[in-house]
Structure formats: structure tokens, C-alpha cells
Amino acid sequence: MTRLRRLFLAxxxxxxxxxxxxxxxxxxxxxxxxxGAYGGMGAPWTLENWxxxxxxxxxxxxxxxxxxxxxxxxxxxxxxxxxxxxISRAGRRKNLYLFLVVLPFWTSFLIRTYAWMFLLRxxxxxxxxxxxxxxxxxxxxxxxNYGAVVLGLVYGYLPFMVLPLYAALERIDSxxxxxxxxxxxxxxxxxxxxVLPLSAPGVRAGLILVFIPCLGAYLTPDLxxxxxxxxxxxxxxxxxxxxxxxxxxxxxxxxxMAAVMVLLMVLAxxxxxxxx
Amino acid sequence: MEPVLELDRVSKHFxxxxxxxxxxxxxxxxxxxxxxxxxxxxKTTTLRLIAGFEEPTDGEIRLRGQAISxxxxxxxxxxxxxxxxxxxxxxxxxxxxEFGMRYRGNxxxxxxxKTVEMLQLGDKIDRLPAQLSGGxxxxxxxxRSLVLEPDVLLLDEPLSALDPNLRKxxxxxxxxxxxxxxxxxxxxxxDQEEALSMSDRLAVMNQGKIEQTGTPQDVYLKPSTRFAxxxxxxxxxxxxxGIRPESTRVAPAPPGDDVRTMPAQVEDSIFxxxxxxxxxxLVTGEPFVAxxxxxxxxxxxxxxxxxxxxxxxxxxxxxx
Amino acid sequence: xxxxxxxxxxxxxxxFLHAPIAVLLAFSFNSGRFTVWEGVSFRWYEAxxxxxxxxxxxxxxxxxxxxxxxxxxxxxxxxxxxxxxREARWLTSxxxxxxxxxEIVMGISLLAFFQWVFRSFSxxxxxxxxxxAHVTFCLAYVVIVVLARLRTMDNSLEEAALDLxxxxxxxxxxxxxxxxxxxxxxxALLAFTISFDxxxxxxxxxxxxxxxxxxxxxxIARRGANxxxxxxxAMIVVALGLLVLVSERFRES
Numbered sequence: 001m002t003r004l005r006r007l008f009l010a011x012x013x014x015x016x017x018x019x020x021x022x023x024x025x026x027x028x029x030x031x032x033x034x035x036g037a038y039g040g041m042g043a044p045w046t047l048e049n050w051x052x053x054x055x056x057x058x059x060x061x062x063x064x065x066x067x068x069x070x071x072x073x074x075x076x077x078x079x080x081x082x083x084x085x086x087i088s089r090a091g092r093r094k095n096l097y098l099f100l101v102v103l104p105f106w107t108s109f110l111i112r113t114y115a116w117m118f119l120l121r122x123x124x125x126x127x128x129x130x131x132x133x134x135x136x137x138x139x140x141x142x143x144x145n146y147g148a149v150v151l152g153l154v155y156g157y158l159p160f161m162v163l164p165l166y167a168a169l170e171r172i173d174s175x176x177x178x179x180x181x182x183x184x185x186x187x188x189x190x191x192x193x194x195v196l197p198l199s200a201p202g203v204r205a206g207l208i209l210v211f212i213p214c215l216g217a218y219l220t221p222d223l224x225x226x227x228x229x230x231x232x233x234x235x236x237x238x239x240x241x242x243x244x245x246x247x248x249x250x251x252x253x254x255x256x257m258a259a260v261m262v263l264l265m266v267l268a269x270x271x272x273x274x275x276x
Numbered sequence: 277m278e279p280v281l282e283l284d285r286v287s288k289h290f291x292x293x294x295x296x297x298x299x300x301x302x303x304x305x306x307x308x309x310x311x312x313x314x315x316x317x318x319k320t321t322t323l324r325l326i327a328g329f330e331e332p333t334d335g336e337i338r339l340r341g342q343a344i345s346x347x348x349x350x351x352x353x354x355x356x357x358x359x360x361x362x363x364x365x366x367x368x369x370x371x372x373x374e375f376g377m378r379y380r381g382n383x384x385x386x387x388x389x390k391t392v393e394m395l396q397l398g399d400k401i402d403r404l405p406a407q408l409s410g411g412x413x414x415x416x417x418x419x420r421s422l423v424l425e426p427d428v429l430l431l432d433e434p435l436s437a438l439d440p441n442l443r444k445x446x447x448x449x450x451x452x453x454x455x456x457x458x459x460x461x462x463x464x465x466x467d468q469e470e471a472l473s474m475s476d477r478l479a480v481m482n483q484g485k486i487e488q489t490g491t492p493q494d495v496y497l498k499p500s501t502r503f504a505x506x507x508x509x510x511x512x513x514x515x516x517x518g519i520r521p522e523s524t525r526v527a528p529a530p531p532g533d534d535v536r537t538m539p540a541q542v543e544d545s546i547f548x549x550x551x552x553x554x555x556x557x558l559v560t561g562e563p564f565v566a567x568x569x570x571x572x573x574x575x576x577x578x579x580x581x582x583x584x585x586x587x588x589x590x591x592x593x594x595x596x
Numbered sequence: 597x598x599x600x601x602x603x604x605x606x607x608x609x610x611x612f613l614h615a616p617i618a619v620l621l622a623f624s625f626n627s628g629r630f631t632v633w634e635g636v637s638f639r640w641y642e643a644x645x646x647x648x649x650x651x652x653x654x655x656x657x658x659x660x661x662x663x664x665x666x667x668x669x670x671x672x673x674x675x676x677x678x679x680x681x682r683e684a685r686w687l688t689s690x691x692x693x694x695x696x697x698x699e700i701v702m703g704i705s706l707l708a709f710f711q712w713v714f715r716s717f718s719x720x721x722x723x724x725x726x727x728x729a730h731v732t733f734c735l736a737y738v739v740i741v742v743l744a745r746l747r748t749m750d751n752s753l754e755e756a757a758l759d760l761x762x763x764x765x766x767x768x769x770x771x772x773x774x775x776x777x778x779x780x781x782x783x784a785l786l787a788f789t790i791s792f793d794x795x796x797x798x799x800x801x802x803x804x805x806x807x808x809x810x811x812x813x814x815x816i817a818r819r820g821a822n823x824x825x826x827x828x829x830a831m832i833v834v835a836l837g838l839l840v841l842v843s844e845r846f847r848e849s
Contacts, residue, residue, distance in 0.1 A: 004765060086605065108836070111829040257698075261696075348763075362750055375770075379761030424761070
């Protein structure tokens with residue numbers, strides 16, 4: 001088996017080492033270089049880029065990104081839980097309802113984000129309707145703000161929350177719910193004392209699956225936040241394009257990676273489950 | 277009869293426990309042999325060692341005198357009927373049966389037809405496994421292995437997936453199949469009734485070792501260890517003497533002098549249809565069960581009785 | 597346990613999930629340029645189909661997605677099989693990490709890597725770099741899906757093949773691979789949609805001749821409202837929806 005196994009592993013090992021780990025390694029080397037005059041970089045070796053990451057200006061962006069991701073994740077949980085509960089108790093139409101949650105995921109993320117631009121912009125559908133109904137006179141500033149970014153993130157990642165929640169709720173033996181009401185618990189008490197504790201693994205998985213992509217999101221803040229709401233993804237992109245500061249951009253990238261890894265280890269390792 | 281398969285001080289150690297420990301076992305050509313033991317005793321590991329899915333840590337396995345311990349599963353003329361049957365779900369019954377024939381260079385056509393007929397699979401030949409009943413699946417699993425005419429056929433609790441009503445019927449069919457093909461069967465089970473009813477010889481296995489090997493009568497009537505005695509059937513114990521419930525009689529008054537007798541008090545009397553189990557406690561404190569005919573007058577809890585048995589029914593086995 | 601209002605809530609939730617796309621699709625048939633309904637027309641579809649830049653980008657996206665899917669599905673299936681046989685901790689960790697790496701970071705690091713390589717060899721960014729990048733981020737998804745399928749498979753299936761005389765390669769090819777079929781198809785579908793949809797990483801590693809559909813859409817979307825985007829979106833949504841529906845049907849049968 002060992003020969004066949006080695007042969008089978010060869011392509012993915014090559015891909016992973018060459019196109020995933022090596023590129024990250026290159027970024028790591030870049031973080032210790034000094035930015036040159038025309039976007040180039042070179043000696044002397046320095047720790048300055050890492051020091052700059054801890055600058056209050058950039059720490060503020062990091063905090064703001066974490067907040068945006070946390071708010072979006074919690075909203076996904078609050079909005080997703082009742083929906084997952086509904087699907088898990090839908091009987092024979094379960095699969096249809098589940099499919100309806102997953103369906104947007106199969107359509108393009110870019111298009112889903114664009115759909116909100118179409119609705120929210122000054123000449124968008126919502127403002128057009130509000131003005132023609134005479135409710136407002138000037139278009140409301142719905143797009144290009146923090147709220148729009150959070151809305152886009154919630155919309156984009158809600159399926160990632162519903163799926164693990166549903167999987168956990170589905171596993172709960174319906175006899176347990178009957179036993180609980182048989183022992184005198186009101187539905188809400190059953191929900192609180194039986195369903196919620198038993199769905200904890202799904203909640204944990206959902207939190208990981210939503211928080212991590214939200215933290216590193218680039219497309220949503222870029223399109224729905226405009227230039228105003230700078231989050232960490234946009235900051236990184238700026239360093240490589242307009243600012244042409246590769247060493248600092250690399251440092252921010254790896255700091256973000258480190259944050260994601262720590263988060264994953266804390267949340268996944270403690271409970272012994274991994275994504276693979 | 278010739279030995280066909282020999283296990284010579286075979287051990288298999290996994291990190292932290294010895295699944296099989298210095299095991300010796302000899303299978304004779306053409307016999308139906310049962311390996312009987314509780315779950316976790318190492319019987320499945322033994323089977324996997326013989327089939328070649330595991331390599332022994334120590335010891336030697338010989339097939340018709342040839343060492344096979346280091347051979348791959350596909351290099352051994354031994355086949356397995358898996359507990360789950362492991363039928364290939366994407367292949368028809370025919371393709372399942374033909375699967376191994378292309379590797380073993382079998383005389384083909386005739387062998388296939390003979391096997392299919394023997395296992396009465398003629399009208400199921402073009403079905404997929406998912407379209408078969410449990411009993412039919414088991415017969416396909418058997419056919420797939422038997423068509424290759426292995427030196428030894430390993431059967432890993434093949435009746436456990438069947439419903440209880442079918443199980444007893446299939447026991448007879450399996451035994452019959454083994455006689456007709458003359459192929460050596462090594463049948464693994466934790467069910468002592470299965471082992472007793474089917475095997476020519478059986479071995480009782482416990483904690484990675486064989487406790488006793490012999491014919492069903494030998495092992496049931498003359499168990500050499502306490503474990504073998506209790507695993508094959510219920511047993512009453514007075515110190516190191518064991519008496520089976522069916523050898524134990526109950527009498528209101530002391531019987532004659534040439535039998536063993538013990539005063540006791542009835543605790544319960546359970547009607548089982550074909551017989552009655554009288555549960556009693558000896559004056560010395562040991563619990564005792566006597567299996568008595570249902571025609572006997574009923575004993576009530578609290579009755580003072582005398583339990584007795586023939587000295588020849590006693591088994592003398594010191595606690596291990 | 598009966599909770600009142602749950603059904604009503606679900607209706608609202610599904611409205612939230614589907615209404616934005618539905619509105620987008622509806623307005624793709626609007627004859628007017630703005631968000632006021634002026635009547636049914638196919639003019640934006642005509643405009644989209646006459647736009648050679650869009651057509652070229654669509655073709656590029658398809659070529660890239662097909663190539664990346666084929667490569668990732670092959671490498672990922674073999675990898676999942678090997679990992680199923682025996683765990684390889686570092687590889688599992690690396691794949692998990694690639695799954696949670698923010699797209700922007702992966703894009704930047706790949707760009708840095710390609711620039712570094714191209715300094716030594718005179719190659720440039722193009723379709724090939726995009727395909728390589730896509731294979732890299734699709735690989736872990738394929739491994740996850742196929743590995744999950746392997747874990748629900750009866751372990752003794754492959755042992756039975758070996759037992760009946762098949763060698764290791766034959767057991768894999770004749771038994772395990774067919775049993776994995778639906779899992780591999782699901783993984784390939786996932787890889788295809790992720791690849792077809794990707795903007796962030798693609799925009800970093802694409803060359804001048806390898807503009808993809810998401811890149812063109814992004815450029816138009818940033819410039820402001822354009823009903824052509826609605827029409828293209830509608831076509832993509834319908835095409836991907838059909839693909840998913842067909843594969844669901846296929847899996848059920």
C-alpha cells in the first residue's frame with residue numbers, strides 16, 4: 001500500500017507545498033524587507049513592518065474588522081437558528097427547504113453582492129420606491145457604509161450558519177422533545193433546556209464557518225462599503241496596489257493568518273473536531 | 277485428516293493491548309470449525325490475520341504447509357464472507373460473483389453456473405445488491421467466495437445481519453453447503469447455540485487465547501476451564517464444582533444416598549413454556565437454578581426443597 | 597414542541613435569501629435603463645450577447661473552471677483516498693489552513709510567488725497561472741467532500757476485493773472509485789462553481805489575456821448601475837441553477 005499511497009499523495013503534496021506553503025513563506029520573507037523607492041523592496045532586513053502592524057491606526061482597523069465579523073456572525077446565528085429549527089422540523093419537505101437555503105450559495109457570490117448594490121444605491125430600487133411613494137424626498141444613504149457591509153456579510157454567509165445548525169438539530173432524537181414536554185416543560189423551556197444545549201456543536205461549527213471568512217472578507221467591504229469603511233482585507237489590498245508597500249502588506253496578511261489560525265485552534269482543537 | 281490451516285503461536289499486538297496472544301489453532305481438511313468467544317476476545321482479529329488484512333506481530337500461519345503470514349490477501353487461497361457481506365453495490369450479482377474469477381484463473385463458465393445453481397441465485401443474477409433481501413445477499417457473498425474454491429472459507433458472524441427467524445433456518449443450509457462443497461469453513465461467532473449446532477469442532481476463545489478445542493459434545497460436557505463452561509451454557513457453582521441447570525433436580529424431601537444433595541429455599545419459579553426454571557438459594561448462600569419439566573408440581577417462593585444431581589454430572593473446575 | 601410563528605419567520609427568512617436575486621432577475625427584462633419598470637424587453641440580453649469582451653471573458657472562465665475542476669478533482673480524490681488509508685497530519689493541517697486562508701491573502705501570496713518564479717524564467721501571468729491558483733484553492737474542498745464519502749463507505753468493501761484476488765490498484769479502480777462516483781461528482785460541481793465564481797484571487801494572478809467573467813462584472817459593477825450586469829447575472833444564475841438541479845436529479849436516480 002505504501003507505494004500506491006505515496007503515488008496518490010504526490011500531486012496534492014506538490015500542489016500544497018509549491019502553491020500554498022511556499023507562497024506564504026515568500027510573504028514571510030517579505031515582511032522583513034524594506035520598501036524601495038518604486039514599489040520594489042530589498043535590504044536592510046528589519047522588524048519595522050511588524051512594529052507598524054501594532055500601530056494604533058492599524059490596530060484600529062483590525063478591531064473594526066473583528067467587530068464587523070463578530071456582529072455579522074452573531075446576526076447569522078440569531079437569524080439562522082430559527083430557520084434551521086424550522087427546517088429540521090419540516091418533516092418530508094426538509095430536503096426542499098434545505099435546498100432553498102443552499103441554492104443562493106450555488107449562485108455567484110459576486111452577483112449576490114451586486115444584487116444588494118442594485119437595491120441599496122441612491123438610484124436603487126429601495127430608494128426609488130421610497131421616493132415615488134413620497135416617504136422620503138432625498139435618497140437615503142443606504143450603500144457604502146458599515147451597515148451595508150454587515151448586511152452583505154450576513155446575506156453571503158447565512159447558509160454557512162444554517163447548514164451546521166440544521167445538522168445538529170436534525171440529530172436530536174424527537175423522543176427527547178416529547179420526554180421534555182411529558183415531564184412538564186413548556187415548548188420554550190424545552191427549547192432552552194434541551195434543544196439549545198444539544199445543538200451546541202452545530203453552533204460552534206457555524207460560528208467558525210462564518211466568522212473566519214467574514215474576518216478576511218474583501219469583496220463585500222469593497223463593493224458595499226465603498227472606500228469609506230476600511231477593513232483589514234481592503235487594507236491589505238491597498239498595500240499591494242495603491243500604496244505599493246509589499247513588506248507591510250505581507251506583515252498585515254500574515255498577522256491576519258495568525259489571527260485566523262489562533263481562532264481555529266482555540267475553537268476546533270478544544271473540542272477535538274477538525275474541518276477535515 | 278490432513279491439517280489445512282495451522283496457526284503457530286500467532287500474536288497480534290496493538291498499541292496498548294494484545295488482541296491475539298500466542299494462539300495455536302489447527303483446522304483439518306473439510307471440517308466445519310467454529311471459533312467462539314465474546315466480543316473483544318480477538319476472534320475477528322484472528323480471522324483478519326488468516327485472511328491477510330493484518331500482519332501478525334509474531335508467530336507463523338501455514339496453509340497446506342506453506343508459510344503465508346507475509347502474503348497479501350490476494351495472494352492467499354483463502355476467502356472471506358464479511359459480516360456486512362461487502363457486496364459491491366455498483367455490480368450485479370453476476371459481476372459480483374465473477375469479480376474474483378478473473379484473478380484466480382478459474383475454469384469459468386461451468387464453475388459460475390454450478391455455484392449459482394447451488395445457492396439458488398439463478399433468477400437474481402442480473403439484480404444489484406440493493407434489490408436483494410438479507411438472505412439473498414448472504415448467498416451472493418457465499419457464492420462469490422465459493423466459486424473460487426478456496427482452501428479455507430472464513431465466515432465473520434455471517435448470520436448476525438439476518439433477522440432472528442431466518443437465522444436458524446440458514447444454520448442448516450450453511451452446514452449442508454459445507455458438506456456438499458467439502459470446503460473447510462472457519463466460522464466466527466459469539467452465539468454458543470450457533471457454534472454447538474453447526475460445527476464439527478469448535479474452539480472457545482477468551483482474551484486472545486484459545487481456552488479449549490474439541491467437538492461440541494466434548495466442550496459442552498467436559499469443559500476444561502470455567503470460562504469455557506459458563507460461555508457454552510448456564511452453570512451453577514458450589515465452590516469449584518459446577519452443575520448445569522438441566523442436570524439439577526428438585527425434590528420436596530431428601531432423595532437417596534447415592535446422589536449429591538443440598539438443602540435450599542425456593543426464591544422464584546419461572547414458567548418458560550417447554551420447561552420451568554426454579555430459582556433457589558442454598559443454605560450456604562449460593563444461588564442455584566434447576567431446569568425441571570413443566571409437568572412437575574409447581575414450587576412456590578419460600579418452599580424448602582432439596583436440590584440433587586448425579587455425581588457423574590459434576591464438573592470440577594477451580595476458579596481461575 | 598410547537599413554537600408559534602416559526603413558519604411565518606421562515607417565510608421572511610426565505611424572502612430575505614431570495615428576493616434580492618429575484619429582483620435582479622426581474623429587472624433584467626426591464627426595457628428602461630433605471631430602476632423604474634418601463635416594460636418587458638430583451639435588449640439587455642442582446643447587449644450582453646453582442647459584447648465581445650463579455651463573451652471572451654465567459655469563454656475564459658469556462659476553460660479555467662473546467663481545467664481547474666478536472667485537475668483538482670483528480671488530485672483531491674487521490675489525496676482523500678490516501679488520507680483515508682492513513683492519516684498525514686501535516687497535510688491535513690495544511691489543507692485545513694488553505695480552506696480558512698482569506699482569499700485576499702492567498703491571492704497576494706500567489707502573485708508574490710509567480711513574480712518570484714518569473715524572475716528566473718521568462719513566463720508571464722496568464723490562463724495557466726489562474727488555473728494553478730484555482731486548483732490550489734479547490735483542492736481542499738474536493739478532499740473534504742470525497743473524504744466524507746469514504747468515511748461513510750463500508751470498510752470491508754475494499755478488503756473484499758483484495759480477498760477475492762484483486763491487487764491494490766485493481767481494488768481501488770474497480771471497487772472504491774465506482775463507489776465514490778457520486779462523491780467525486782459532488783466535489784467536482786463544488787470546485788466548478790467556486791472556480792467559476794472567484795474574483796479576488798483571479799484578479800491578482802490573471803494576465804492581460806486571461807480576463808474572466810467575474811473580473812468584467814466587477815469592473816462594470818464598480819462603475820455604477822448597468823442593466824447588462826442584470827442580464828448576465830440572470831444567465832449565470834439560471835445556468836448554475838440548472839447545473840445543480842441536473843446533478844441533484846442525477847444523484848437521486
